[in-house]
Amino acid sequence: MEMEPRQMAEIIEQSLREFNSAMQHREQAIVKIGNQTAQIIRVSMIGLILVLCAVFALIAILLSDMGNITKSLKDVVHHMANVNQNIVLMTENMKNVKHSVDLVRVSIDGVEKHIRVMPLMQASVDHINDNIFAMNDSIHDINTSIKSLNNNITVMGVDMARINQQFSSLNYQLNGMGSNINSIAAPIKMLPFPR
Numbered sequence: 559m560e561m562e563p564r565q566m567a568e569i570i571e572q573s574l575r576e577f578n579s580a581m582q583h584r585e586q587a588i589v590k591i592g593n594q595t596a597q598i599i600r601v602s603m604i605g606l607i608l609v610l611c612a613v614f615a616l617i618a619i620l621l622s623d624m625g626n627i628t629k630s631l632k633d634v635v636h637h638m639a640n641v642n643q644n645i646v647l648m649t650e651n652m653k654n655v656k657h658s659v660d661l662v663r664v665s666i667d668g669v670e671k672h673i674r675v676m677p678l679m680q681a682s683v684d685h686i687n688d689n690i691f692a693m694n695d696s697i698h699d700i701n702t703s704i705k706s707l708n709n710n711i712t713v714m715g716v717d718m719a720r721i722n723q724q725f726s727s728l729n730y731q732l733n734g735m736g737s738n739i740n741s742i743a744a745p746i747k748m749l750p751f752p753r
Contacts, residue, residue, distance in 0.1 A: 616731065619731055620728070620731065620732075623724060623727060623728045623731065624728075626724055627721060627724050627725070627728075630717055630720050630721045630724065631721070633717050634714060634717045634718065634721070637710050637713050637714045637717065638714065640706075640710045641707060641710045641711065641714070644703050644706050644707045644710060645707070647699075647703045648700060648703040648704065648707070651696050651699045651700045651703060652700065654692075654696040654699070655693060655696045655697065655700065658689050658690075658692045658693035658696055659693065661685075661689040661692075662686060662689045662690065662693065665685050665686040665689055666686065
């Protein structure tokens with residue numbers, strides 16, 4: 559049975575309609591996939607920018623804290639130099655005390671030799687008094703040096719406590735940086751990327 563030209567034309571027209579409809583569905587699917595892909599790329603770029611901003615901010619905080627720590631370390635070095643200088647001064651004062659004690663010993667030894675001669679004994683006693691006064695002055699200098707040493711040690715303790723506090727702050731900020739990175743990365747984990 560042969561088809562009439564009209565029936566053939568209807569079949570061809572229906573086929574063309576179906577083909578046109580399939581092409582439109584295909585074009586809509588391509589546009590939808592393209593929009594979804596662009597949206598995923600936009601979200602990923604925004605997330606990446608936020609992560610970079612957070613990282614740069616945390617690096618700036620870290621550099622600031624490292625600068626404070628360096629300054630505190632310089633203060634500690636300065637105070638340690640003062641402590642060293644005071645120890646040197648104390649050593650010199652101790653030498654002066656030893657010298658004064660030696661002079662006292664020499665003077666006491668001289669008293670026995672000159673006990674018979676009053677003027678010479680009087681001179682030895684005066685010499686002993688002078689040495690005792692010199693020894694008192696040296697002891698006073700030692701006390702002053704020890705007070706200064708105690709003050710420098712106290713200041714050094716304060717600086718060490720400040721350094722400890724800054725290290726604690728640094729650890730806290732590093733922990734916060736890890737939490738911030740995890741929080742920023744949380745939206746990226748929701749994206750349909752292969753894992």
